[in-house]
Amino acid sequence: MKFKLKKSYMEDLKLFEYKSDMVGYGVLLVFLFIFPSWAGNYWTYNLTLAGIYCIAALGLNILTGYTGMISLGHAAFFAIGAYTVGYMTTILGHSFWIALPLAGFAAAFVGLSLVLPALRLSGIYLAIVTMGFGFIIDQVILEWPEVTGGANGLLINRPTLGPLSLNSDASYYYVVLVMVILFVLLTKNIVRTSMGRAFVAVRDSEVAAQSMGIPLAKVKTQAFTISGFYAGIAGGLFAPLINFIGPDNFTIIESINLIVMIIVGGLASIHGSIFGAIFITLLSEFIRVGKDALPAFLSQQVGFQGAVYGLIIMLFILFEPMGIYGRYLKIKYLFQVFPLYRKDTFRRERKFQKAQRTR
Amino acid sequence: MPLLEVTELSKKFGGVHALTMVNLQVEKGEVHALIGPNGAGKTTLFNCISGFYRPERGSAVFKGRDITRTAPHKIPRLGIARTFQNLELFRNATVLDNIMLGRYMHKRASFFSEALFLSKAKNQEVEARRRVEEVIDFLDLQPYRDRVIAQLPFGTQKCVELARALALDPELILLDEPAAGLNSEETRDLCFWIEDIKEDLEITVLLVEHNMRVVNEVADRVTALDFGAVIAHGTPEEVQQHPDVIQAYLGEDDGAAASA
Numbered sequence: 001m002k003f004k005l006k007k008s009y010m011e012d013l014k015l016f017e018y019k020s021d022m023v024g025y026g027v028l029l030v031f032l033f034i035f036p037s038w039a040g041n042y043w044t045y046n047l048t049l050a051g052i053y054c055i056a057a058l059g060l061n062i063l064t065g066y067t068g069m070i071s072l073g074h075a076a077f078f079a080i081g082a083y084t085v086g087y088m089t090t091i092l093g094h095s096f097w098i099a100l101p102l103a104g105f106a107a108a109f110v111g112l113s114l115v116l117p118a119l120r121l122s123g124i125y126l127a128i129v130t131m132g133f134g135f136i137i138d139q140v141i142l143e144w145p146e147v148t149g150g151a152n153g154l155l156i157n158r159p160t161l162g163p164l165s166l167n168s169d170a171s172y173y174y175v176v177l178v179m180v181i182l183f184v185l186l187t188k189n190i191v192r193t194s195m196g197r198a199f200v201a202v203r204d205s206e207v208a209a210q211s212m213g214i215p216l217a218k219v220k221t222q223a224f225t226i227s228g229f230y231a232g233i234a235g236g237l238f239a240p241l242i243n244f245i246g247p248d249n250f251t252i253i254e255s256i257n258l259i260v261m262i263i264v265g266g267l268a269s270i271h272g273s274i275f276g277a278i279f280i281t282l283l284s285e286f287i288r289v290g291k292d293a294l295p296a297f298l299s300q301q302v303g304f305q306g307a308v309y310g311l312i313i314m315l316f317i318l319f320e321p322m323g324i325y326g327r328y329l330k331i332k333y334l335f336q337v338f339p340l341y342r343k344d345t346f347r348r349e350r351k352f353q354k355a356q357r358t359r
Numbered sequence: 360m361p362l363l364e365v366t367e368l369s370k371k372f373g374g375v376h377a378l379t380m381v382n383l384q385v386e387k388g389e390v391h392a393l394i395g396p397n398g399a400g401k402t403t404l405f406n407c408i409s410g411f412y413r414p415e416r417g418s419a420v421f422k423g424r425d426i427t428r429t430a431p432h433k434i435p436r437l438g439i440a441r442t443f444q445n446l447e448l449f450r451n452a453t454v455l456d457n458i459m460l461g462r463y464m465h466k467r468a469s470f471f472s473e474a475l476f477l478s479k480a481k482n483q484e485v486e487a488r489r490r491v492e493e494v495i496d497f498l499d500l501q502p503y504r505d506r507v508i509a510q511l512p513f514g515t516q517k518c519v520e521l522a523r524a525l526a527l528d529p530e531l532i533l534l535d536e537p538a539a540g541l542n543s544e545e546t547r548d549l550c551f552w553i554e555d556i557k558e559d560l561e562i563t564v565l566l567v568e569h570n571m572r573v574v575n576e577v578a579d580r581v582t583a584l585d586f587g588a589v590i591a592h593g594t595p596e597e598v599q600q601h602p603d604v605i606q607a608y609l610g611e612d613d614g615a616a617a618s619a
Contacts, residue, residue: 009488013481186474193473193480194459194466194487200452201460208447211409212527213435213464222470268451348510 015188032177036170044169045241050281051176052237055183057261057273059230062187064259065268066196067223068203070127073134075254077107077228079141081235082245086154087147089240096159100236107232108225115224119217134255141247153246156239176237183230187270190226199223200268253306257284260309264316266325275324283308360423362387362563363408363439363531368417368427370403370587377403378414378587385531390557390564392574394598395584396607401567402444404584405533409441410434421531436464440529442520444536444567450509454519457508458494461526462487494522497560498552514545521552525560532556534566538573546573553577571599583607 006012016022036044056078063069081103088099118129141148148154158167159175166172190196198219201209206216239245257280265276287308291299298304320326334341361384370378378400385391393401406412408419410431418427421437429437440461449457465487468480495501498518508516517537524532537553538546550573556562557577568574574581575595582592583604591601598604 009485009492010481012488013484189474189476189480193468193476193484194463195470195473197452197456197460198463200456201449201463204449204451205447207411208443208449209460210411210431211435211441211443211447212460212523213432214460215430215432 013192033174036173041169044173046281046285047278048169048173048176048241049238050278051173051180052234052241053258053261053277053281054180054274055237056231056234056258057265057277058183058187058270059227059234060258061262061265061268061270061273062190062199062230063223063227065262065266065272066191066199066203067220068122069220069223070123070259071130071227072127072252072255072259073130073132073137074227074231074258075250075252076134076137077111077231078235078238078254078258079137079250080107080110081232082239082249083141083148083154083235084232085236085239086149086156086245089159090154090156091147096240097161100233103236104229104233107235108229111224111228112221114228115221118224119220131252131255134252138247138250141250149246151247153244154239155244157243158240172241176241179233179237183233184270184274187273191270195222256306256309260313262323263313264323266323269323269325271328272323272325275328279324280309283312361385362422363565364420365404365408366418366420368404368407368414368419370400370407370412370414376587378407380417381584381587381589383582383589383592385563385565386580387530387563388557388561389579390553390566390577392578392581392595393565393567393584394569394571394574394581394604395590398586399584399607400587401584402535403587405441405535405567408434409439409533435527435529438530439533440524440527440531441533442517442524442535442537444539446513446516446520448508448516448520448523451507453505453507454500454503454511454522455491455505457519458491458500458522458526459487461494461523462490464527490528491526494525497525497555498522514541517541517545525556525562529562531563531565534564534568536567536569538568538570546570549573550576 004011004018016025035047039047056074060071060074063071084103084106085096085099088094088102089096114130114133118126121129142150144150145152158165158172160166161175164171166175191199198209198214201212201214202216202219202223209219210216242249261276261280262273263276264279265274266272284305287305291304301307316323322329330346333345363383363385365381365383368378368381369376381400381404383404393404395401403412407414408426410426410429410433414427418425420426421439424437426434426437426439449460466483468477468483471477473480495504498521500515500518500522503511503515503519508519511519517540521534521537524534534553538549541549553564553566554577556564564577566578578595580593581595581598583590583598583601585603585607590603590607591598593601
């Protein structure tokens with residue numbers, strides 16, 4: 001086991017607690033930077049997509065995992081980001097680098113205006129309102145062809161950076177990689193300062209949060225706006241990656257996709273958002289490719305993907321409520337205490353998690 | 360002028376008169392206990408003072424300022440902290456994070472400073488942590504710092520709730536049944552802490568308590584409530600001897616009633 005003698009409170013605020021963490025993340029970073037050079041276009045493209053979902057999942061985790069507000073309409077924020085970039089670059093001809101932050105702000109602004117009526121709602125009712133919001137945005141996309149291209153969709157080219165063309169999958173991968181790193185750091189800062197603690201406070205006890213001087217309305221608005229911003233940026237990065245966006249890209253299945261990511265990855269955890277985004281992106285790719293191997297009555301079945309997602313959520317909630325991140329922590333612990341780990345080490349926590357679910 | 364002055368406060372729930380014309384003065388620097396049988400309206404009074412309930416009439420004035428219609432999240436900023444009868448902790452957060460939340464209202468760094476973790480946010484975190492550690496030392500919570508609330512025994516959870524309220528740096532602290540569910544050792548510790556809160560931290564305490572031993576030990580003055588009305592106030596001895604208080608707790612003296 002590792003022990004560290006801390007001599008100032010500053011040491012508790014460090015990004016990496018141990019030197020070995022820094023080495024670990026450094027190796028990961030190097031691996032990610034050389035990834036396109038040996039992995040080929042197909043895997044680079046998929047990892048880019050996973051990176052984009054990482055950003056959206058981080059945002060949704062701030063809203064759902066940390067603040068405890070469920071959104072079933074997050075694909076709408078994603079769509080607003082994507083169409084802002086599409087409209088600004090393809091129709092108005094502005095630069096992608098202006099359009100991308102605007103995509104974030106547009107989604108954040110819409111989040112802000114959605115939260116005002118939704119403030120008094122929580123739980124399932126909030127889920128229904130956000131779901132309705134998702135359907136509304138779906139309709140707006142279809143019925144506003146001057147901006148969105150309607151049912152025909154929009155073609156979006158990859159951006160250029162000065163003289164550099166980012167047309168290849170590898171070069172666009174680096175753009176997304178940098179953005180993911182920035183957003184992970186941003187999320188880390190949010191959750192380790194008073195803002196993140198206020199989110200958790202609102203989630204765990206609204207009464208106590210108020211008696212700590214936390215204004216509920218302001219904190220919930222903050223969470224929704226930040227979450228919208230993340231989804232908007234993710235959408236803005238998504239549009240040039242797939243080159244073409246239409247209404248089909250932003251259905252309720254996409255919203256559920258994001259929810260599955262954070263549940264499977266681990267609620268209220270940055271690692272969890274990333275694990276979940278990568279896992280689900282690769283899984284949907286795996287389903288798409290692997291479906292052909294299945295008998296026709298299964299692979300031709302409508303909603304096959306949704307059924308697989310449902311099954312996975314059920315299994316995770318039953319057997320690993322803390323998601324992949326929980327499993328990751330346990331495996332890490334196993335190595336840290338190596339010969340001492342017992343099968344029952346986490347039994348109490350697991351029992352507790354299960355008991356909590358009835359609340 | 361009293362630190363907290365409640366005047367003719369009345370609160371109804373439908374047809375139930377939870378509080379009727381309650382008057383209460385809490386002087387600066389004292390430990391004031393509220394006693395009364397179950398359903399007497401003690402917690403309702405707390406909820407009115409801390410902004411969770413709106414009374415129909417009357418007022419609560421804190422430091423010369425009417426706080427009767429102030430939103431609950433603004434009350435702590437004026438200097439009133441409270442704990443709850445049934446624990447209201449952030450159950451899935453650590454003890455440290457719970458107490459750190461007590462420093463929330465003292466934060467000065469802006470959103471962008473925190474999002475980018477600039478030096479202002481950093482200093483704020485260190486400063487908050489320093490203050491929180493003082494509270495942890497005060498209540499001997501050192502062994503539990505990084506434990507999640509839900510895994511802690513009940514007595515320790517109560518202690519964390521007290522710590523969180525103290526971290527707000529209040530002038531008046533409202534304790535709703537602080538000794539309920541504590542064993543005798545924890546209750547003794549609590550009595551010492553309340554004394555220390557009064558003497559060393561110079562925080563005024565208003566507490567609801569059923570345990571008369573605690574009340575006798577810590578309270579300077581006692582107010583007794585029954586059916587939403589004040590029936591007696593004075594020193595602990597005076598109130599315990601008061602015939603109305605004895606009647607409220609033990610009922611009508613049949614022998615006395617028969618002979619009268």
